[in-house]
Amino acid sequence: MMSEDKKTFDIKQAEMKINQHLSQNYYYYWREWPYKNVAPKIMIEEYMTDFRDGEFDDYKFMCFSGVADNVMVCTGRREGNTKFRFFDKDWNFKRYNISGLNEPEGYTMDKPECIDRMFEIAESLAQDFPCVRVDLYYANHKIYFGELTFFPQAGYDSQLLDSTDEIWGDKIVLRKV
Incomplete structure (x- = not known):
């Protein structure tokens, strides 16, 4: 490192x-x-850290036809114990990946103060695409753009559940493409 x-x-x-x-x-x-x-x-790029704890989380928004359906919150990267947890717009925990199955009933995390604005930004960036993942960061009370990803994990994310593939696949509309 x-x-x-x-x-x-x-x-x-x-x-x-x-x-x-x-x-x-x-x-x-x-x-x-x-x-x-x-x-x-x-x-x-400039090296970034967050004044709170030296680390910041990243937020990956799955968007379908310009609508941000959910966000994957990635925590613990710095210490090498990355966790990937999914939430919908209302901050309901979604069991979309294998590790999500292991979380206790009623699991949640603190809702970030900026998450509604981040959903808005993701939707603005996703308008022209049937399916795109919008990656954003939040550090020092500012939102930063990461990237647009058209093939998350090259389409081979072995941690996603088969049911997640079906749920997301049903949301992709290719008529306009």
């Missing part, structure tokens, strides 16, 4: 990792056609 401290940051290790990524065509891993003819580039 790279150091977060600029004084101990290993530039040589970072260069090796960058060069490795630049030499790969990600299309060949999972055959996601939009990546086939994309020239590899490296984007370097």
Whole structure:
């Protein structure tokens, strides 16, 4: 893992990792056609942390025809114990993945103060697509854009339940495409 401290940051290790990524065509891993003819580039962003606890959660909104149906809240990445929990717009816990089956009856988490605004942003970004995942972050009382993902886990998320695939598949409308 790279150091977060600029004084101990290993530039040589970072260069090796960058060069490795630049030499790969990600299309060949999972055959996601939009990546086939994309020239590899490296984007370097400002290092972010949250003043509360040094970590921030990320929020992945599954959107269908411009409607944000649910959000996957990803917690615990920093300590290597990532949890993925799904909630609908009313902040009801959804058992969409294997680990969701293990949560106790009535499970919930604190609803983030900005979640309604994040649902709005996700829907605004998803308007032109039959299915897209909109990734957002919330740190230091600000919402940040992550990415639009058209093939989450390249369509091979083995943690999702078969029933989730059916629920989401029923929401995809291709008439307008």
